[in-house]
Amino acid sequence: MDKIVALCKRRGFVFPSSEIYGGVGSTYDFGHYGVLLKSNVKNEWWHSMLQERDDIVAIDSAILQHPRVWEASGHLAGFTDPLVDCRACGQRFRADHLADLPCGRKPSKHPGETDECSLTESRDFNLMFETTIGPVKESGATAYLRPETAQGIFINFKNVLQFSRKKPPFGIAQVGKSFRNEITPGNFIFRTREFEQMEMEFFVPPAEAERWFEHWLSERERWYLELGIRPDHLRMRPHDPDELSHYASATSDVEYLFPIGWSELEGIANRGDFDLSRHAEFSGEKLEYFDQATGERYVPHVIEPAAGADRATLAFLVDAYDEEFVEREGAGEGERRTVLRLHPRLAPVKAAVLPLVNKDGQPELAHQVHRAVGALVQAEYDDGGAIGRRYRRQDEIGTPFCLTIDHQSIQDGTLTVRDRDSLSQERLPIEGVAEEIARRIKAPWKTPKQL
Ligand code: ATP
Numbered sequence: 001m002d003k004i005v006a007l008c009k010r011r012g013f014v015f016p017s018s019e020i021y022g023g024v025g026s027t028y029d030f031g032h033y034g035v036l037l038k039s040n041v042k043n044e045w046w047h048s049m050l051q052e053r054d055d056i057v058a059i060d061s062a063i064l065q066h067p068r069v070w071e072a073s074g075h076l077a078g079f080t081d082p083l084v085d086c087r088a089c090g091q092r093f094r095a096d097h098l099a100d101l102p103c104g105r106k107p108s109k110h111p112g113e114t115d116e117c118s119l120t121e122s123r124d125f126n127l128m129f130e131t132t133i134g135p136v137k138e139s140g141a142t143a144y145l146r147p148e149t150a151q152g153i154f155i156n157f158k159n160v161l162q163f164s165r166k167k168p169p170f171g172i173a174q175v176g177k178s179f180r181n182e183i184t185p186g187n188f189i190f191r192t193r194e195f196e197q198m199e200m201e202f203f204v205p206p207a208e209a210e211r212w213f214e215h216w217l218s219e220r221e222r223w224y225l226e227l228g229i230r231p232d233h234l235r236m237r238p239h240d241p242d243e244l245s246h247y248a249s250a251t252s253d254v255e256y257l258f259p260i261g262w263s264e265l266e267g268i269a270n271r272g273d274f275d276l277s278r279h280a281e282f283s284g285e286k287l288e289y290f291d292q293a294t295g296e297r298y299v300p301h302v303i304e305p306a307a308g309a310d311r312a313t314l315a316f317l318v319d320a321y322d323e324e325f326v327e328r329e330g331a332g333e334g335e336r337r338t339v340l341r342l343h344p345r346l347a348p349v350k351a352a353v354l355p356l357v358n359k360d361g362q363p364e365l366a367h368q369v370h371r372a373v374g375a376l377v378q379a380e381y382d383d384g385g386a387i388g389r390r391y392r393r394q395d396e397i398g399t400p401f402c403l404t405i406d407h408q409s410i411q412d413g414t415l416t417v418r419d420r421d422s423l424s425q426e427r428l429p430i431e432g433v434a435e436e437i438a439r440r441i442k443a444p445w446k447t448p449k450q451l
Contacts, residue, residue, distance in 0.1 A: 001259040004317055005188050007338065011396050013037065013317075013348075014189060026185035026192050033397050036348035036378060038196070038313045042175050044345060045198045045307070048223050049173040056171035056200060057164045061152025063177060064143050070128065072282035073151050073275065074247075075144075080124035083183050086111055087118040094183045095122035101184055127180040129193075145179035150304060152176075153201045154275045157287050168289055168300045169212060171202035175309065187260050189310040196309035203289075203300035206273070209249075212303045213270040217252055220268060220305050224254065224312075228343035228447050229319050233257040247274035254307075256315040265315055266307035273299040316346055320398060322449050326423060328388060340398030341421055341449050344441045347398045350377035351437050354390050356406040358383055365430075366405040369415065372434040373403065377441055395420060401437055421448050 008014040012031035018024045030038060049056045070076045082095035089104030093111045103109045105116060112119050129145040146152065153172045160172050175198045185191045204212045217236060224234055239251040254266040276287040276299050290297045320340040327334050344350065353370040355362035363383060373379040380399070382390050387404065394402050402418040408427075409415050415433065416425045428436060 001188060004321055007321070007396060008034065027194055028189055028192060033348040037346060038309055040346045040348070041313050041316065042198060042309050044227060045175065049200055055166070055169060056173050057160060057166060059153060059156055059160065059172050059174050060176065061149070061156060061174060063146050064133065065146060065152065065155065067143055068282055069151050069155060070144055072278045075128060075147060079128060079147055080126050081183055082122040083125035084122045085120045087120065088116050092183055097184060125183060127182065129179045129181050147180050148178050149174045149176050149197045149199045150201060150306065153199070154279050157276060158285060161289065169202065169204040169208060171200050173200040189314050190258065190263065192310065197306060198309050199304065199306045202303040204303060206298060206301045209270055209301040209303065213250055216268050216303050216305050220254055220266060227316065227346060228445060229256065229315065230447060230449065233319060235262065247271055258315065258318060265311055266305060268305045271302040271304055273301055275302060276300065316342060337392055337395055339395040339420060341447050342398035343445050344400040347400050348378065349380045349397060349399045350441050351401045351403055352380045352382050352394045352399050353403045354387065354405065355383050356387060356404055360407060361410050362405050365409055369403060369405065369430060369433065373437055376434050376438040391418065400441070403433065
């Protein structure tokens with residue numbers, strides 16, 4: 001993980017937030033390549049939800065919602081983690097994670113392991129961030145930053161049903177920021193207090209819930225695999241009955257083998273009619289579906305695939321990170337290179353256009369090529385430094401193709417296409433190269449990473 005964090009900083013993917021003020025615990029800012037990468041992750045998710053099928057619609061609900069939303073959802077009463085304080089070191093720990101956390105004084109041990117540790121009894125700590133609506137801090141003005149995007153979907157069920165001309169089975173999808181005052185955030189962007197979720201609530205006739213649950217398990221697994229995650233690093237883990245939330249009849253986690261071990265990437269739950277029934281009870285609105293064909297009225301059941309955009313981005317980065325020994329490109333002895341073998345669709349930059357030298361008409365031609373390629377895909381122009389160093393820089397940000405303009409390009413209108421993974425070089429006509437790159441980005445791809 002240290003190598004990923006270092007690469008992310010070095011290449012401008014992710015920075016610790018408020019760094020010039022000494023940082024603020026476990027919040028991060030995304031730099032240029034991080035923004036592009038995470039946007040691609042979210043776009044792929046939207047693509048799979050909206051473009052590849054026609055039974056899901058989008059929503060973007062507010063982060064601040066009526067406080068009653070969180071009463072109805074159960075978050076106000078029950079969205080808690082068990083917390084213990086240590087009187088000796090003054091640190092706080094999640095009581096159910098003690099075995100994975102370092103002791104505040106002796107980082108080689110876990111909290112409670114040494115004689116000096118003095119842990120309090122565990123107590124429930126609500127993870128929602130409180131804030132105040134309006135200029136006066138008075139009772140009744142308390143609001144919460146949403147801890148999940150899902151509730152914004154449930155409270156819009158009626159609106160969407162009216163305006164989207166959909167009937168169950170159909171889904172509502174949302175991507176957006178959520179906030180949780182995690183007791184022990186950490187492991188880079190794996191667990192932060194502010195993060196982005198990609199959640200979809202799929203409303204179905206109650207009798208079809210099990211079938212749709214199975215459907216979403218396989219769809220979500222397929223999504224990660226198609227985007228290049230190595231199959232032996234991904235698994236589906238059904239929850240044990242004692243792990244299930246009180247409302248869920250079944251939940252499976254999609255887990256990825258992170259450097260910290262197998263950990264949740266996404267949860268897929270069969271939530272029954274809990275959410276719509278609770279919001280109907282608390283709001284007094286009928287949240288149900290009337291089937292005019294059969295005369296049947298029912299509260300749809302809900303299947304929810306809930307993923308994290310930052311956590312998925314981290315998984316794609318970890319899975320893509322590779323180091324290898326290669327012949328030096330150009331001439332001379334070999335060298336180590338670091339390369340992000342990202343799926344071309346996820347790569348922040350799809351093609352870099354590189355003039356071999358900064359003279360003889362090469363920069364002008366390279367700018368032309370950059371404009372043509374950039375009209376179709378995210379492209380970058382780079383003329384800084386030796387060509388080998390420029391290739392390495394593109395390898396580290398995962399650029400699948402480098403397009404090099406050399407003296408021959410000026411004479412015969414061709415360029416070389418260097419492939420990130422195989423390092424092969426191929427000469428292609430400049431005419432039509434933009435379309436060719438766009439075609440290659442869309443082609444099925446499998447990682448060549450060995451381990
Ligand atoms: P965990 O057990 O890791 O705390 P959770 O089961 O509480 O996660 P859900 O409420 O199911 O998580 O949220 C769905 C997804 O949102 C998670 O699978 C994860 O990808 C993401 N997520 C949840 N909490 C965080 C966080 N603090 N930081 C980053 N991503 C998160």
